Amino acid sequence: MSGVARRDLLRGGGLVVLFALAGTGVGQEGGTSGGGEGTGAPPEVAPELPGSLAEFPHLDAWIRIAPDGAATVFTGKAELGQGIGMALLQIAADELDLPLERVSLVTADTARTPDEGITSGSQSLQNSGTAIANAAANVRYLLAERAAQLFRVAAQTLTTTNGIVRARDGRQASYGELAASLSLHVEARPDVRRKRVDARDHIGRDRPRRDIPPKLTGAAAYVQDMRMPGMLHARVIRGPAEGTRLTAPDFDAIARLPGIAQVVRVGDFAAMLGPREWPLVQAMLAVGRVPWARDDTPLPQGDLREAIRNLPTEPEVILARDAVTLPAVRRITARYDRPYLMHGAIGPSCAVALWKDGAMTVWTHSQGVYPLRSALAELLDLPLERIRCIHREGAGCYGHNGADDVAADAALAARAVPGRPVKLTWTREQEHGWEPLGPAMVTELSAALDANGHIAEWTHAVWSNTHSTRPSQAGDLLAGLEVGRGFAPSPPRAIPQPNGGGDRNAIPLYTLPRATITNMFVPQMPVRVSALRGLGAHMNVFAIESMIDELAMAAGGDPVAFRLRHLSDPRAIAVIRTLADRFGWARQKSERWRGQGFAFARYKNSGAYCAVAIDLRVEPETGKTTVLRADAAVDAGETVSPDGLRNQIEGGIVQSISWTAHEEVRFDTARRTAFDWSSYPILRFDAAPQRMAVHVIDRPGQPFLGAGEASQGPAAAAFANALARATRQRLRSMPLNAERIRIALDGFGTR
Amino acid sequence: MIELTINGTRHRIDGDPAEPLLYVLRDDLGLYAAKFGCGLGQCGSCTVLVDGKPAQSCITPIAALEDRVVMTIEGLGSARTPGPVQQAFIDEQAAQCGYCIPGMIARAEALLRADPRPSEAAMRDAMRPSLCRCGTHMRILRAVRRAAVAMGGGIVDPAEPVS
Incomplete structure (x- = not known):
């Protein structure tokens, strides 16, 4: 075979390759569906298999091939608007070697799909995507193996293209006919290799989402649009x-x-x-x-953040390091907090x-x-x-x-x-009135620099209720408490590390030789709360990245350089450098009432790496902020859909700016007083950034890293840091809105 | 009995004249693009065009619509043959959950009919009554700019280039 022909074969055709070595599938841990929220997924029965295959190892749980050769893919994850459906289809089509239009997807259905727990924690690609990728690779291998039996040749000599298995001598068989004589009710093998990175057609490329045209033209796309006879x-x-x-x-x-x-x-x-x-x-x-x-018991008086800070806690030290460091010469102690926030679905x-x-x-x-x-x-x-x-x-x-x-x-x-x-x-008023809120949170940080400008000491304590009251029993549902059968809510629990709940992302990625980080879990809930995108990461990253900037300023250095000095993870460094370069960080000059802010985090310290830079202007008379520019860089491992990833990061930044700068659920003594969009305003088009760019660092062949929640924390802190540079005042209590900014400026006589 | 002209078709509605258009569209006519979001005229999910101008159908009684021309985004195109604004939203993949997008498209259509070459400020001002919770604002604005160009108008001060 000539070199050219062989290369073509590898690229276009997807040579069928089986490695006899274990562990050549994409290495990604199974289990932990839902980022620790909820009651967890079923037990692992095949821990050697990657992603959710560990819980559901049978291929036909994930993929079925019809007699006409079309494939149906089954996922236990749900399309929430994050675009997961298209990403999973791209993965399946690539690994099966089928045209995209011949693959369809069935999402979360207790009668049809694997139980992948809750679609949360930015884990759909990590768990379901990994399972589908490897299941599809297995299916393609089985189809080729069946063809090899029919053709009496070795499977390794066969190639697959567009749903057809071909032998070198020109004989061929379609997936449909091969699948008809094959059972896919077999366990996946861990040693079937996925397609080579350079042989993929869809992973890493933008494919338009299938659900968008019908949604934009009036098809019945949502549960709200369902209509049935006699309904x-x-x-x-x-x-x-x-x-x-x-x-x-x-x-x-x-x-x-x-x-x-x-x-x-x-x-x-x-x-x-x-x-x-x-x-x-x-x-x-x-x-x-x-x-x-x-x-219910009366609501605490005043700002409910204070109530959360003062209620009994079940403290847990989640990080304790006590290496010997140089003496501390400069210390900063600060409290950062956020109010209750609302999910605020646009459709009740x-x-x-x-x-x-x-x-x-x-x-x-x-x-x-x-x-x-x-x-x-x-x-x-x-x-x-x-x-x-x-x-x-x-x-x-x-x-x-x-x-x-x-x-x-x-x-x-x-x-x-x-x-x-x-x-x-539900009515709009019921949605605002009854949805479980994103918890109010308080963090108290203290950090010290040594004489060389390195962080010598770091303490962080975070006070919060639970971040998941997702239902597992009747008492977790509002109706369950109304039916009069004695159902009670599940006792509130902290979500343990490494995912964490209130303490999600409380452990910085920075090099901290002396550090104590404590989760001050508050079991008693004055207000019904549950999981809001990012859980504690929004608050903790806001606090950590604000403190990092405060330290950098105290050290007299550039905040980006200060971050890089305290990082060793090369992918974290690459994300920060990429953004600093593309944003032109070194060329930025803060003017009076204009400033730039930078922030970084790796979501859950195990998901996507994300850095955000914000350039904003403040109107000192009113405190009104204008975000001139918000850029991000993200490394989500192997990127399935670059545009889908950008869409998630863009949306996360805008939503986080809304939470951070505009939103607060207020209460009177009897109830929350946010009952519609006038009493709970969120960001509108006039307050959206003037410009935005998201830079994707693709890592082909690396495991998928969940990105759906990656920008919430960095965007919040980048906003705070830009505001601090623009106003020379550090605001640590969210929302960083016009009223609070004006008060801060008035208080220091800058008008 | 109230006669309504919706997407070029006349309908006789035998109901409460105070009933907002949204419920007639969804319950009686099987037109699902306009969405219920608040019922208060605060979020724009239910936006349709009335005589070419944006109207919140959740608070517009059908009695006010006799002799008016109502257009929902079903009237702008279909999934197979989308209208230019719909096509621009598809090209920009300007949706996450997509629930607010039909209202956004109606509002953009009204804007571009009235002002084929809108300034950035005019665009944001026109879109302001519609809420998006996914944070798709940047893409929605890109789609409006793209539609303005595609429909022969243009844009005055591109904050971001049309991709």
Whole structure:
């Protein structure tokens, strides 16, 4: 074979290669589905296999080949708008050697897909992507092996292209005919090698997302758009906000309102059903006039951050290093904190449920269909096999919002009308009022420099409630607490390191010879909270990266150089250098009321590396900030979809600027007072950065590193650092909004 | 009985004249592009075009729409043959969850009809009533700029080049 022909074969054709050595599959740990949130995935049964194959080693759990040769891929992860669907298809098409259009995807469905726990923790590519890649490589190998038997040649001499296995002598067989004589109900082998990096067609290239054109032209794309014969619409009836209940609602009067077919009551749970939505919307106005009272313990007075800081803790030291260092010559002690934040889905939570022939089917935008099924089983007193939860997209959730609660509401309502599907939608006010919030957090840091300008000592303590109350049992669902059957919420728990909850990313990647880092876990929850994108990483990276800048300033050095001096991980260094170079960091000059800020973190210290630089201007009279530019560099290991990765990082930066600079859930003594977009404003187009660029550092052949939450922390800190340079005032309490900036400037007489 | 003209088709709606257009679109006409977001006119998810101008269909009673021309984004194109604004959003992959995007497209369409060569400030001002929680703002703006160019207008002061 000539050199050219051989190269063509390797590149275009995907030579079938089996290595007899173990460990030549892509090395990526299995397990830990969901970043430590929730009740975890099933036990590993094949720990030698990568990604979620460790829990589900059989190939047909992941991939099936139809007689026409088309492939169906199954993932236990859900499309949340992060673009995971297309990325998984690209991986499968590449490793199977099938045209992209001949591969379809089935996402999280308790009747069809593997139980991959919760779609969270930026782990879909790490767990599911790795499993699918290796399962697909196995399937391609089995198909070739079957062809080798038919052709009586060695499998290693065969090539695959576009769903056809070819022998050197020109004989060929299609995947469809080969698969028909083959069982894929076999365990994956760890020694089947994935395609060579340079033979891939789709991984690492931009492929337009399949879901976008229908979403942009009016197809029924979301659970909110589902319509089924005989379907009833529904609204749930409860108090105006978490911790309240209606006092003596007149359900008979509500049932008599026009367009209301039925009021379903189970204990204190109540929902109203009707054939059309508008009468239900009007009836909700009547419900809004029913008196209510707080039925939980009173809310603490004042800023709830103080309450969290002062409640009893279960401290855990998560890092203790006490190497001998040079004496400390300069010390900075500071507290950084954030308020409660809202997920704020643009589409309120919604679910469709159907109770038919003694079985319940729920279409849900929950991030965890399997754990939800367990909770519903207890709530409905049904065996697991009588409940099916099917993921359907909703509006983006960014963590645990009302998705699971509304699924329970819909299921309870549907049980009263056998055979009729029920679509239950929360109102905007219910979404704002009842979603579990992102926890308020307090961090206290103290750090010292030695005479050489190195960090000699570092302490960091973080006070926070749990960062996951995702449901695993009936008492974790709002309806579970209303049905009067004695269900109680699962006891709050800290998510252990290395993922961490409140202490996620509390351990910096910097070289710190003397350090004590403590997770001050606060079990008692004044307010219902749960996972919000990034969990504790948003607060901890904000605190760490603010402190790093404070130290760099104290050391009289450049903050980027200061960071590089304290890093040894070459990929961290590469990300920082790339961004500094592309942003033109060295050429930036801070003017009065204009400043640039830099920040870096590796998400969970195990996911993607991300650095963000922000250039902003402050209007001193008003405190208003304008982000002139926000750039990022990211290393997410092997990049499947560069544009998809940029989309996630861009979105994370904008969302994080909104959280960091604009958002705060406020409370009165009885309840949260954020009930719509006027009482909980978020960033609008006028406050979006003027320019943004995301630089992707691709690492072909390296494991996938989750990136969906990677920019939340760095963006927050880069904003704070830019603001500090622009104003010469360090703001450490979020939100860094116009009001706080103006107060800070007034306080120092700079006007 | 109220007569509505939606995407060029006349519909006779026998219902409550106070009923907002959004529920008629979704419940009666099977037009799902306009989304329920707040029901308060605060988020723009339900935006449609009324006589070429953006309107929040969740708070617009159908009684106010007789003799008006209503266009939803179903009327701008289909997945197979998208309209120019839709195509620009597809080309820029300007969506994450996508829930707000139909409203964004309606708003961009209205802007470019009124101002084919919008300034950056005019663009942001026009899009401001619509909320996006995924943070897709930069891509949405890129898509609007791309659409402006594709539709023969252009852009005045490109903050970012059209990619």
